[in-house]
Amino acid sequence: MGSAIDTTEGKSPGSPGSPGSGAGNYTLLALGDSYTIGEGVPLYESFPYQTVQLLRRSGHAFFAPEIVARTGWTTAELANGIVQTPLLPSYDFVTLLIGVNNEYRGRSLPEFEKEFEALLKQAIQAAGGRARHVLVLSIPDWSVTPFAGTHLPDSKGRDKAAIAREIDAFNASARTIAGKYVVDFIDITEHTRGSSWLAADLLHPSGQEYGYWAEQCAERISERI
Numbered sequence: 001m002g003s004a005i006d007t008t009e010g011k012s013p014g015s016p017g018s019p020g021s022g023a024g025n026y027t028l029l030a031l032g033d034s035y036t037i038g039e040g041v042p043l044y045e046s047f048p049y050q051t052v053q054l055l056r057r058s059g060h061a062f063f064a065p066e067i068v069a070r071t072g073w074t075t076a077e078l079a080n081g082i083v084q085t086p087l088l089p090s091y092d093f094v095t096l097l098i099g100v101n102n103e104y105r106g107r108s109l110p111e112f113e114k115e116f117e118a119l120l121k122q123a124i125q126a127a128g129g130r131a132r133h134v135l136v137l138s139i140p141d142w143s144v145t146p147f148a149g150t151h152l153p154d155s156k157g158r159d160k161a162a163i164a165r166e167i168d169a170f171n172a173s174a175r176t177i178a179g180k181y182v183v184d185f186i187d188i189t190e191h192t193r194g195s196s197w198l199a200a201d202l203l204h205p206s207g208q209e210y211g212y213w214a215e216q217c218a219e220r221i222s223e224r225i
Helices: 047-057 075-084 100-104 109-126 146-151 160-180 189-193 207-224
Strands: 028-032 066-069 093-097 134-137 184-186
Touching: 028 047, 028 075, 028 109, 047 207, 066 075, 075 109, 093 109, 093 207, 100 109, 100 160, 109 134, 109 160, 134 160, 134 207, 146 160, 160 184, 160 189, 184 207, 189 207
Parallel strands: 028 066, 028 093, 093 134, 134 184
Antiparallel strands: none
């Protein structure tokens, strides 16, 4: 819209506070695409890293987030990336933000729904079966960016309004599926539509916008600690 990023610095799975122990340092696994790795900004400005920093400032001990994501990944490609990444048996919290590249490439909504639900089940399993410890973030609307202004209409004849409608449809499905499993759905889409906080590529969010996403995640995680 690339390599999977596996950031496990400082992590000692056998130490007190390892996943599921309820004591010591907490763990966060972030699953997604370019919006999760923070394309165009330093890694520490990505929303998973800013989430952990906010939680640490609130007095909660967290290891650095572990991120499995790559720019351009669709739901199917994320699923394959998870399979190829050695993960811990479980994590205290898991975030999932995926789907923009399905929409960007013109993939069907039914395909997205099937693959997204499978990914959500994996996320819940990664959180030790605790659905309330999984956060789904909505797909940002890239149709409002300057990048869209120079790349739309595309080869499929889609203009900004068409992209926005597709984003809404994908998010509506993701919200419904998240609700089915009693997983929190965080709507960041409307904020991206009104935000001018962009990275240098004029497509991806800036660290300031990721900071807003991090605030939403940290607030919900704090309620569950």
